[in-house]
Amino acid sequence: MTEVADRTARYVAAFEAFARNGASGAPEWLRELRRGAIARFAELGFPTTKQEEWRFTSVAPIAEAEFTLAHAPRSQLPAPSDIERLCVGAGPRVVFVDGRHAPSLSTPADLAAGVRAGSLASALRTDAGSGLARAHLARHARWRDSAFAALNTAFLADGAFVHVPANTTLASPLEVVFLSTGRAGSDGPIVSHPRSLIVVERGARAAVVETYAALSDGVYWSNAVTEVVVGEGASAELYRVQQEGPDSFQVGTTHSRQERDSYLALHVLTLGAALARHDINAVLDGPGAELILNGLYLLGGAQHADHHTVIDHAQPHCASHEFFNGVLAERAHGVFNGRIIVRPGAQRTDSKQTNNNLLLSTEARADSQPQLEIYADDVKCTHGSTVGPIDQTQLYYLRSRGLSPEAARSILTYGFGAEILDRMRHPGVRDRLDRLVRARLGGA
Amino acid sequence: MSQHPLLQVKNLHASIEGREILTGVDLTVNTGEVHAIMGPNGSGKSTLAQVLAGHPAYAVTAGQVLYEGNDLLAMAPEVRAREGVFLAFQYPVAIRGITNAYFLRSAVNAIRKHRGAEELGPVEFMDALEEKLKVIGWDSSYLTRPVNEGFSGGEKKRNEILQLAVLDPKLAILDETDSGLDIDALKTVAKTVDKLRRPDNATVLVTHYYRILTHIEPDVVHVLAGGKIVKSGGKELALELEEKGYDWLREEAVVT
Numbered sequence: 001m002t003e004v005a006d007r008t009a010r011y012v013a014a015f016e017a018f019a020r021n022g023a024s025g026a027p028e029w030l031r032e033l034r035r036g037a038i039a040r041f042a043e044l045g046f047p048t049t050k051q052e053e054w055r056f057t058s059v060a061p062i063a064e065a066e067f068t069l070a071h072a073p074r075s076q077l078p079a080p081s082d083i084e085r086l087c088v089g090a091g092p093r094v095v096f097v098d099g100r101h102a103p104s105l106s107t108p109a110d111l112a113a114g115v116r117a118g119s120l121a122s123a124l125r126t127d128a129g130s131g132l133a134r135a136h137l138a139r140h141a142r143w144r145d146s147a148f149a150a151l152n153t154a155f156l157a158d159g160a161f162v163h164v165p166a167n168t169t170l171a172s173p174l175e176v177v178f179l180s181t182g183r184a185g186s187d188g189p190i191v192s193h194p195r196s197l198i199v200v201e202r203g204a205r206a207a208v209v210e211t212y213a214a215l216s217d218g219v220y221w222s223n224a225v226t227e228v229v230v231g232e233g234a235s236a237e238l239y240r241v242q243q244e245g246p247d248s249f250q251v252g253t254t255h256s257r258q259e260r261d262s263y264l265a266l267h268v269l270t271l272g273a274a275l276a277r278h279d280i281n282a283v284l285d286g287p288g289a290e291l292i293l294n295g296l297y298l299l300g301g302a303q304h305a306d307h308h309t310v311i312d313h314a315q316p317h318c319a320s321h322e323f324f325n326g327v328l329a330e331r332a333h334g335v336f337n338g339r340i341i342v343r344p345g346a347q348r349t350d351s352k353q354t355n356n357n358l359l360l361s362t363e364a365r366a367d368s369q370p371q372l373e374i375y376a377d378d379v380k381c382t383h384g385s386t387v388g389p390i391d392q393t394q395l396y397y398l399r400s401r402g403l404s405p406e407a408a409r410s411i412l413t414y415g416f417g418a419e420i421l422d423r424m425r426h427p428g429v430r431d432r433l434d435r436l437v438r439a440r441l442g443g444a
Numbered sequence: 445m446s447q448h449p450l451l452q453v454k455n456l457h458a459s460i461e462g463r464e465i466l467t468g469v470d471l472t473v474n475t476g477e478v479h480a481i482m483g484p485n486g487s488g489k490s491t492l493a494q495v496l497a498g499h500p501a502y503a504v505t506a507g508q509v510l511y512e513g514n515d516l517l518a519m520a521p522e523v524r525a526r527e528g529v530f531l532a533f534q535y536p537v538a539i540r541g542i543t544n545a546y547f548l549r550s551a552v553n554a555i556r557k558h559r560g561a562e563e564l565g566p567v568e569f570m571d572a573l574e575e576k577l578k579v580i581g582w583d584s585s586y587l588t589r590p591v592n593e594g595f596s597g598g599e600k601k602r603n604e605i606l607q608l609a610v611l612d613p614k615l616a617i618l619d620e621t622d623s624g625l626d627i628d629a630l631k632t633v634a635k636t637v638d639k640l641r642r643p644d645n646a647t648v649l650v651t652h653y654y655r656i657l658t659h660i661e662p663d664v665v666h667v668l669a670g671g672k673i674v675k676s677g678g679k680e681l682a683l684e685l686e687e688k689g690y691d692w693l694r695e696e697a698v699v700t
Contacts, residue, residue, distance in 0.1 A: 392500070397537035400497050401547075401607065402525035402554035411550065415541030419590070422541065 007063045008042050014069050015154050027130055030156070033138055037153035044147040056335040056367045057277055057306040062249050067191035067221050069155065070098035076181070077102055078215055083177060086211050086243075088428045091172035092117050094160050097179050097215075099192030099222075101158055105177075113168040115206075117176075120197060121158040132163060137197055140227040140255040142281060148251045149279075152193040152225040159195035159226075162208060166231065170206035173239075173426055177211045182218025182245050191221040198238065202231035202259075207426050208238050212252075214245030214272070221249040228256040228264070232286065235263040239429055243436070244272035246301070253279045260286030260315075267424050268295035268307070268324075269433055271440055276305040284311070284318040293322040296420040298440045299332035306335035311351065313342045316376075319350040323423065325416045326357040327441070328364035338383065339371040346376045353383040358390065358416050413441055447474045449510075450615055450646045451496075456507035458495045464505070465491040467671035473615070476643045480657055480682060481650045483668035484690040489650045490534055492668065493619040497531035498524050511615065525551075526558035528614030528645075532604035532621045538592040544603065545587035548573070548610055555611060576609040579636055597624045605636050612640070617648045622656040634659030654686035667693055 015038040019031070026034075046063035047054040077097060083105060087093060094117055095105035101119035109118025116123070123129030138156075143149035160176040178194050200206050212222060222244060230236045244250045250273040258264050270276060282291055297305050311320045326334040336355045357366035368385035390412055398408035417437040424430040453471040457464060465488045473479050483489050495502050496509065498521030509516040516524060539547065545566075553563040564572065570587075577584065580602050592600050601621050608616055618637070622630055637647060637660055649656065657665075657679065665681040666673045667690070674693055675681065685693075 394537050394539055396499060396521060397533065397539075398547075398551075399521040400525055400531055400533075401551035401611070402522050402558070403550055404522055404554070407550065407554065411542055411547075412539065415539055415590075417541065419541035 008045050010066060011151060011154075012038060012042050018069060018155060026124065027134075029134055030124065034154050034156060037143055037150045037156075040144055041147055041150040041154055044150060046147055053308065053337075056333075057275075057304065059251075059275070059277070061275060062221055062251070065219075065221070066188050068185050068187040068189075070100070070190040070192040071185070077104060078179065080105055082215070083179070086177055086213050087175050088173060088209060088432045091175060093175040093177060094118055095177045095179065096158065096160070096194060098181055098190065099158060099178070099194045112171070114165045115168055115170055116161065116163040117174045118161055119158055120161040120195060123161040129161065132199065133161065133197060136199055136227060136229055138227075140229065140257045140283070141225050141253060142255065143225075146253065146279070148223055149225050149253050152195055152223050152253075155193040156195045157193070159224075160198070160210070161196070162198040162206070164200045164204040164206045166201040167203040169204065173207040173209050173429055175209045175211065177213065178222065178224065180214045180220050180222055180245065180248065182214050182216035182220050182248070184218060189219045189221065191223060194222070194224045196224075196226040198226065198228045198236070200228075200230050200234045200236040203233045204231065205235045207236070207429070209241065209429055210238065211241045211243065212250065212272070213243045214248060217245050217247060219247045220245070222251070224250070224252040226252075226254045228254065230256065230258045230262040230264045232259045233261045234259075237265045237267065237425060239267045239424070239433070240269070241433065241436070242268075242270045242272055242276060242278070244276070246272070246274060248273045250276040252277070253281070256280075256282045256291075257285050258283065258289040258291065261288040262286065263290045265292040265294065265423070265425065267420075268293075269436065270295070270297040270299075270305050270307070271436065273305070274303060276303075278305070278307050280307070280309040282309070282311050282320070283314055284320065285314050287315045287317045289315070289318045291318070291320040292423065293320065293324070294420055294423045295324040296417055296437070297324070297326045297334055298417065298437065299326070299334055300329040302331045304333045304335075306337075308337045310339045310341065313340070313346040313349045313351065316345060316347045316349070318346065320352070322353040323420060324355045325420050326355070326366055327360065327413060327416050328357060328366055329360040331361070331363045333364070334366045336367070336385070337369045337371065339373065340381060340383070342374040342376050342379050342381065344375045347378040349376065349379040349381065351379070351381045355385040356416065357385075357387040358413060359388060360390075360413065410441070414438070417441065447476050449473070450475050450512060451648075452510040454508045454510075456492075456495070456509060457505045458491060458502050459505055460491070460502050465502075465671055466495065468507070469668070469672055471666065471673060473646045473648060475646055477663045478641065478647045478649065478660060480662040480665045481648060481668055482652070482665060482682065482685055485652070487668045488671040489668050490619055493531055493534075493617050493648075493650050496617055497521060497529065522554070525611075526555050530608055530611055530613035530616045532601075532608055532616070532618040534619040534621075534623070536592050536600040536604050538590070538595070540590055540593055542591050543588050544591050545570070545573070547591045548587075548607065551607070552610060573610065576606060579609060579639065580606050581632055582606065598626065598629045601625055601633065602629060605633050609636055609640065614645045615648070616640070616645070617650065619650045620652060622651055622653060630656060631659060654682050657682045669693055
């Protein structure tokens with residue numbers, strides 16, 4: 001028990017130092033929020049596999065390692081050319097290195113039509129930004145239920161702050177890039193806690209690409225939280241591309257809240273990290289809202305990635321369509337848990353969930369768990385999941401058309417990814433992600 | 445060009461999961477010919493078609509198949525396809541995520557490469573495809589849809605015929621392509637197959653029904669029963685089967 005308490009004590013001590021130094025300039029409401037969050041983290045502790053939500057994913061490698069809080073890198077920032085490969089185009093971008101804003105790599109925060117896309121830390125320093133942040137920040141993330149979200153909230157300092165005012169359109173996708181140097185500090189490997197807030201107001205339209213990537217192969221931990229708010233009749237697409245380093249740990253939470261008649265598509269591409277856990281908590285909080293959750297995980301080696309999604313139908317006449325595909329090679333382990341809650345009164349809910357897993361080796365493993373909790377009677381909910389190797393009938397069909405077994409396997413594997421990529425609306429983003437998928441699958 | 449044997453099946457025995465389905469099939473198909481293979485359900489028609497295409501689940505236990513004088517059974521399914529054998533599946537397979545266009549181009553290029561021809565790029569391929577699409581009465585929207593995914597039964601069959609037209613095989617085997625088609629679709633399929641008839645290729649129509657033979661006139665009609673060909677004749681045999689059914693053949697087979 002002492003040992004377990006020590007694991008959290010280390011972060012509580014780090015918090016005391018953080019509260020004294022780095023974060024003292026924050027407004028009082030934020031300091032209070034952080035204090036509450038570190039207390040909650042200490043209460044919860046790191047989860048164990050005895051907990052239902054963590055049955056298949058042991059975070060012991062994170063809990064047992066001694067991570068120290070990343071400091072703003074003073075030198076050795078990457079060159080702008082180093083990040084080109086991580087971006088889709090020449091549109092606006094906000095870049096962070098080890099969790100801190102890197103203005104030299106970013107475009108100016110103020111975009112056309114009053115759209116703001118910059119750092120949360122600098123937004124908190126202005127009255128308008130602070131007011132907007134206070135209205136939304138930590139209101140959507142259920143940090144009280146999650147040790148990792150609580151820890152992120154305790155160390156909440158910087159991340160992307162995106163504000164698309166009512167009835168405006170963000171012309172090209174905004175790119176938010178979180179880079180990790182992978183450089184250990186003097187006290188060992190580092191952790192960063194990027195915290196992002198994306199507010200797309202009533203009638204606005206926007207697409208945001210959130211990329212997590214490494215600048216080296218070092219050991220580090222990235223513990224990210226993103227909150228997305230989609231206003232009445234607004235339309236938003238969020239792409240989350242996880243290409244963390246091969247020896248890294250990534251824990252991320254995406255929380256979304258949608259108002260009446262809004263549309264949100266959350267696209268997820270998980271390629272990196274030794275151990276990754278991504279929680280999506282999506283709340284359909286106004287009648288007529290529509291949600292697309294569209295994810296793909298491609299894992300190899302000894303990679304482990306766990307996607308936990310909760311879709312909360314809190315209001316009637318909403319639709320959610322969820323598609324997660326996994327391709328697992330070598331000794332990789334993919335976990336998918338999809339929970340759909342239909343609250344009392346959320347009549348005419350239309351919810352569909354599928355999770356298909358392709359196992360490319362006998363040692364690869366996938367665990368798929370749908371969970372439906374339905375408290376309304378006039379709803380349409382379907383779910384299905386598959387886990388298995390390449391389909392022999394499909395393989396034969398392709399061979400009967402002249403394709404070699406290798407080419408046929410490669411096409412069928414790529415099909416698992418292409419099915420997800422095809423739902424991405426923005427052609428430039430889709431093409432970049434398609435290249436990533438093809439590179440990962442090797443010549444498909 | 446003079447006629448010569450394209451396909452020679454000799455005393456073919458084949459089984460699946462230890463159960464013998466083909467019990468000694470003999471069949472010769474010459475270039476320029478259309479053969480119809482008819483027979484009751486469970487007689488082995490589809491098995492014969494699948495064994496010729498190389499389905500890995502069937503084991504050939506005896507007999508020989510020569511294609512252009514070469515041992516067809518020694519060839520992998522993809523080699524048979526590249527050498528010009530095409531099977532239109534009775535139950536075409538859906539493939540998620542892969543568009544029809546990509547699938548067709550991959551197949552065409554695999555075959556072209558085998559024949560030493562240059563592979564086609566996406567644009568050249570689309571140009572070549574346009575005409576074939578017209579023949580089966582499709583617009584290009586079918587090309588951007590995933591292979592057979594969400595297609596109706598009739599659309600899947602048309603898609604097989606599109607592949608037939610695009611791949612232009614020497615030996616086309618159509619496994620009950622006519623089943624489940626409405627009359628318009630049937631006419632389209634028949635018209636396409638008829639158009640592809642040349643003195644140097646051949647077609648084997650595996651069918652349960654006489655109907656399609658009113659649109660594609662066969663040179664030879666065979667009756668397959670109990671895993672072997674029990675009767676062969678001209679197109680009038682098909683009409684006789686339509687009128688009398690298959691039972692009289694079984695009796696005849698027992699008597700002789």
